[in-house]
Amino acid sequence: MSNIVEAVKKNLDLTQNKTLNVLIYEAFRKTIILGDIPAGTRINEKVFAEELNISRTPIRLAMKQLVNEKLVEHIPKAGIVVKGIRIKDAYEIYDIRKSLDTLATIKAMNQMTEADFQELQALLEQGEHYNQADEIELVLKNFSDFNAFIYEKSQMPRLKSIVLELQAYLVYFRDIAIRSTKRRDKALEEHWLIFRGMKTKNVEQITLITHEHLDRSLQFILAEMERRQID
Numbered sequence: 001m002s003n004i005v006e007a008v009k010k011n012l013d014l015t016q017n018k019t020l021n022v023l024i025y026e027a028f029r030k031t032i033i034l035g036d037i038p039a040g041t042r043i044n045e046k047v048f049a050e051e052l053n054i055s056r057t058p059i060r061l062a063m064k065q066l067v068n069e070k071l072v073e074h075i076p077k078a079g080i081v082v083k084g085i086r087i088k089d090a091y092e093i094y095d096i097r098k099s100l101d102t103l104a105t106i107k108a109m110n111q112m113t114e115a116d117f118q119e120l121q122a123l124l125e126q127g128e129h130y131n132q133a134d135e136i137e138l139v140l141k142n143f144s145d146f147n148a149f150i151y152e153k154s155q156m157p158r159l160k161s162i163v164l165e166l167q168a169y170l171v172y173f174r175d176i177a178i179r180s181t182k183r184r185d186k187a188l189e190e191h192w193l194i195f196r197g198m199k200t201k202n203v204e205q206i207t208l209i210t211h212e213h214l215d216r217s218l219q220f221i222l223a224e225m226e227r228r229q230i231d
Helices: 003-010 020-033 045-052 057-068 087-111 114-132 136-154 157-178 181-199 203-227
Strands: 072-075 079-082
Touching: 003 020, 003 045, 020 057, 020 157, 045 057, 057 072, 087 136, 087 157, 087 181, 087 203, 114 136, 114 181, 136 157, 136 181, 157 181, 157 203, 181 203
Parallel strands: none
Antiparallel strands: 072 079
């Protein structure tokens, strides 16, 4: 089995309660984003189907979706070729997220009730507990829940969908970064500062901390991309 097929197989979790089409798509997507299938690599559907012992249909459907996401491209006479995520893409995504996350947080702040703030505080306290217990998977979920709570309370569904789409491209790198104890501690501290800025309706603090929070996350992601030799 080739290294590229092996990399996809490593990310193919057949224990999940999802269709094979979805599982194949998610495995290819993660492998491509992490750079384990280098940019410029041609995807041979027949080879993957044979070595993974599946029909070509799930692979063809996965490629169609990945073309739409611009992670691969269809080149005449060459077939499907990997584009992947580049360092300049990471910068672009985070520049956009700075603006959108700041907007969502300020909108949420102005519409949240005291009960909402208590719920958000409880979520942060839960994150502290998980972090102290070194429950990494639960910390990752807690961070996602913190962001989702703010997006929900912003009452801007279109903004939420845009941010989640952008975040999805780098979520695998983010998870790698958060597995660093140092980054987890700092991220929790930043979440508390954002929370306090929301409580006091301090727009300047929210803007500053949100930008610093995302800048630090970006630096971890860039370091991982460079380690993986993604240009």
